[in-house]
Structures are given as C-alpha cells and as structure tokens.
Amino acid sequence: MAIFKVSRVETTPFDGQKPGTSGLRKKVKVFKQPHYLENFVQSTFNALGADKVRGATLVVSGDGRYYSKDAIQIIIKMAAANGVRCIWVGQNGLLSTPAVSAVIRERIGHDGSKASGAFILTASHNPGGPHEDFGIKYNMENGGPAPEGITDSIYSNTTTIKEYLIAEDLLDVDISQIGLTSFGGPEGKFDVDVFDSASDYVKLMKSIFDFQSIKNLLSSPKFSFCYDALHGVAGAYAKRIFVEELGAQENSLLNCVPKEDFGGGHPDPNLTYAKELVDRMGLGKTNTEQDPPEFGAAADGDADRNMVLGKRFFVTPSDSVAIIAANAVQSIPYFSGGLKGVARSMPTSAALDVVAKNLNLKFFEVPTGWKFFGNLMDAGMCSVCGEESFGTGSDHIREKDGIWAVLAWLSIIAYKNKDNLEGDKLVSVEDIVRQHWAKYGRHYYTRYDYENVDAGGAKELMAYLVKLQSSLSEVNNIIKGIRSDVSNVVNADEFEYKDPVDGSISKHQGIRYLFEDGSRLVFRLSGTGSEGATIRLYIEQYEKDQSKIGRDSQDALAPLVEVALKLSKMQEFTGRSAPTVIT
Ligand code: G6P
C-alpha cells in the first residue's frame, strides 16, 4: 500500500465565507476559485478541533448538484491529511439531507465505528448547474446542523486562515462503485467507504411506519399517487420506497432521476415551481387534467422540504403539521406511545397550537430555523414539528424530512380508509383537511414575499413597525381608518425566544401584531435570500364558525391583507406595489 503524503498549502482568506442558517451557499464559480472550498473545509476542521477530527469517521455527500463530485474528492483528500480515519460516501455522492442525519445516527461502519459528523453538499432548493448555486454545511454527531458556536468559529477561522492540509497524491476514489478503498497514511490506515445511498434511510422509515398498510392503500384501485422529486436527490429514495417497497407504479414518479442541474428547474416544492405536479393534480392555471391523482407530493433538491397535495387541493404546510400531529398516534406505529410534545416556528399558523391544546400536548413556538427543534428533540421534549416554509419532521432525525412527511400522510390516509379500501369512495386528502377544520377550526393563511428589495428600505420598514408598537391605541386608530371590519390589536411585539434547554436567547425574530380574534400579522426579514433583502409578510386568521370555514383563502384574508400593507406602508418603504410571490 503506497503511503500518501500530507502537503501544507499556503492560502489567504476569502471574504464572505460566513455560513448562514443552512451553511455556505454561493455561485459555483465562487466555489471553483482555487483554495475557496479548501479554506472553508480546513476552517471547519479547525473549528471542530483536532480531538474531534483525528481518528474520526465522517460522512461526505449531498444532493448531487453540479460540482459535488469534484468537491467530494477534495474533501476526501483533506480529511485524509487532517487525520480522519474513515470517510463514508453515498454511492455517486448522493445522500439526501435527512438521509445524512439518519446515517450519522444509525449506520454502523465496517469496523464497528459510527460517524461523528458530515459535510452535506447542497444549496437546498436553489437551482444548480455551472452558473447556479453550490453549498456546503456541517452536521454534528446528533445528526443536526452545527450550532452557532461552531459556525461562528468556522467563519472566524476563514478570516485568518494561512494554510490547509491536503493529501495531494491520494488517488481519486471511484464513488460510483460501492465498496471500501483503503490507503496508507503517515498515521495509519485511511478508508473510504462508498455505500448504498438509500438502505439505511429505508430501514429507518420501515421502523417508523406500517409499510403494509401503506402498501394496501397504494394497491387500492380507488387510490392514485404521484411524486415529483424535481430532479433532486429525493428521486434516489422515491424509487426504492414508493415503487420497490410500497408497490406504486413506476409512472407515478415524476422527475425522479437526480440531475446535476435539476433539469434546469428550480427545485423548490411549491405551487409556483413544482409546475408539472401542480398541473397533474388539477391545480394548474389552465387545468385540462380530467382525473387527477388522489395524492401528490414534491420535494426540494436535498429532499428535506415537502409539498402535499390532494386532487385539486393544496394542503398548507401549517395545516399539514397540525394534521400529522392530530393523527400521529393512531396512524403511525413510531408514535403509538404518544407524542412528547409538538413545535412550530413562530410565523407558522396556530393550527398546531389548537391541536396541542386539544390533545393536552407540550407545545413550543420557536424562531425560524430547524436547529431550535433539534434542541427540544435532544431533550426529549418534542416529537413532531413543522414550519410554514414547507418543512415537516419528527424526532427520528434532526433535519426536516420530505419523504417522511409523505409517508406520514399516506399512513393517515391508509388509517382513515382502513375499513374502506373496497368502498365506493375513499376518504380523500381534502376530506381529511376539511374534517380537521370542522373539528379544530380553520386558520386561513397566506404569505407575501417581497424579494430583493433595497436592504435600507427593508430595515426602515421593520424599524417603523417596531416603533409603532409603543402605542396600541394609535395602531388601532390607524387600523379602524383602514377597515372597520377587522378586530382590535391586543398585543404587539418583536418575537424573542429563550431556549428552554440551553437557556440561550434569540432576539429580533420577527414583528408580530396579535388581534383579539386570534388573527396575526407577522413581518420578518428572510435569513436565506442571496441578493438585497427579502421581506416576508405572514397573514393569518382563525375561523371557528362552521359556516365560514370553506371560503377561498385569499378572499377571506383580503381585509387583513389591506390592513397589513397600509399599516406597514409597504409600498412607501419598498417601492413595490405587489409582492414577488404569494403562497
Ligand atoms: C431554511 C431552513 C428552514 C427555514 C427557512 C427559512 O429552509 O432550513 O428551517 O424555515 O430556511 O427561510 P427564510 O428565507 O424565511 O429565512
């Protein structure tokens, strides 16, 4: 066995290598600059510290976007040089973000070792390709994203870095072939283990859900199913789980071949970007679909987000998590012992709150970002959680999980139809949602996004809204002057969160106006935009009156929308007469 050499390569810092909530995301051409990726990876190793890196087993993989294959070879060579003992790579470099989390938590290596962390190569729902985005983030031994202490230290290292370590003469590993490749290094053996991307994840899903009951549902002539991976990594799991394990038809999978550029599309599962699925489900603008499937779902590039649709019916992510929580114990074996608690992000609608109250469950409202759920889960306080931004998940891992959400929904549909699979008509997705509203009331909900607005204007708007909060009577006067049919604001604040587990405090997490009838207006600056600022306005209204729960949501919310736009002087501050996207 040839012994590889460790080279110390001199380098200088790059500006702007600050990881956001979900790692470092930049255009591919930025990542391709000599030393750019290397600086970030070495800064990560340095932030973890030699005792966490030497002798460790680490995972490296991602959603398969353009530049992943080159990045994987670079990271393998740097890991070898930094004293890592073994690198695990999903075949062809593919692992969904939830699968990485599962692999860290569950997989046992050839030598009995477990992984203590992972480099995930993804820019999530951002487009991919030579002119689009690449990304890298680090996850810890609990399977969740690195906490702020680590990401701050990574960033600070990137500003002072002078050299990185790399085993330049290490031969490239063929990551298309499953198997172990061993190298000899100055400190002993270094292994690269290329393994099947799906099997650990599939095993975990089978331990959570009753696959037989889902299989029965999928084989019912009354049920039809459709899944769109938008050419992201979910395709690698969809075929294995939905077709091979659960017996769905091969032609029920749309765009399920992972592609480096996601087929030129925008791999974000929403009503705008998952166009093919939306059309097929009978929700397209010029709908020509005669008989849409009973159930449809989509995932983003790295398969942590999900969108759930019924026949001509959209399930809002806020309703989705509430409905999963309300039905989990009966429908999903993993939860049969009860839920430890539930949680949602602050801007997500209060549909989950009503379920928690009704079922007497612990409930948490956390700032936007999955890491807050992870803390609660590690402490055994939360089983099911979700966000309005198409993220749903549970404590089986420490990331949101797109395929898990679909299996949760299929389990609920299977449960509701368990004595009805031969009947005339199945209980549909729409029936399930309407029954939920009838029992718990309905939270009308919409989000307005103002993308790429001038950062100064956005800041001023937020400051104005905070200032306005000092006098509620003035706020109510202004509102009455806009619409008399909207209830009174009874509370207004800037959301602040004290983590019940580690006591850390997160401030300035969004501006809230809370109304007497349970309605809410929330204003927040996005933490994921790449140009200028993105203002998000979340509008919500609670309706318990049975005769009023079936309205079109934009109609029902029109008065509150008018109030929100005028109260915030949106047009004055941003120069925009309309949002970029409405969901
Ligand atoms: C990422 C995170 C989510 C979060 C979302 C918010 O997807 O993983 O946990 O909800 O960003 O994005 P925003 O642009 O609203 O800050």
Ligand code: ZN
């Ligand atoms: Zn994602």
